[in-house]
Amino acid sequence: PALLFSAISLIMLAYTNRFLAYAAIIRNLKDQFIKKQDKSILRQIDNLKLRVKLTRYMQISGISSLLFCVLTMFLIYIGFAVVAVWAFGIGLLLLIISLVFLIWEIQIS
Template sequence: MTMTTPALLFPAISLLLLAYTNRFLVLAQLIRQLNTREGGQVRDMAKRQIENLRQRMFLIRSMQRWGVISFVLCTLSMFFLFMQWGLAGQIAFGASLASLMLSLLVSLYEIQISCNAIKIELESMEQEQA
């Protein structure tokens, strides 16, 4: 294995972290809008949304954490390979891939939670029309 193998992951991990940061910023904006819209009186639908938002914030933080760990391990892998420590480089690269996979799996779960949030919003709209 050469240093170029882990180097191939750098752009992918960087873009993934950027996407996670965007999700975080959008979620923060949604929370602020919900706070402004609801004010002091929180409806039942808003309470459900708040719980959903809390869960999503936790998951996004976890996604980011595993992504950063993957990035660090990928960098370590390149360093180990540069130092001619092949086995250590391969182990670090494998751990980097495992961390990246965990990050993606958490992301998949967060997407599911996000869809549930949209369902809650649709229910709220249906109740307002009735």
């Protein structure tokens, strides 16, 4: 579980950068829409809103995965190895879910 700390941290940094970029693009498109009432801009904003939502789900799953990795290490420390195995498994599943959301988001782009 300790090896996943750096990987999850880097993934979270990438997710946060994506989130901030989408938010900035949405703000710019909103300003464009106010100036020019073009329906294609609204469709782009809706697409980006979905991508922001998926990015939030990716972040939540990734953070939860990190939390379960920390819990795993704590459980190993206090001698609950069997429970630690299950906690680590849950953490891995959450990381997989996060990556599935990433694939979904990439497919939209």
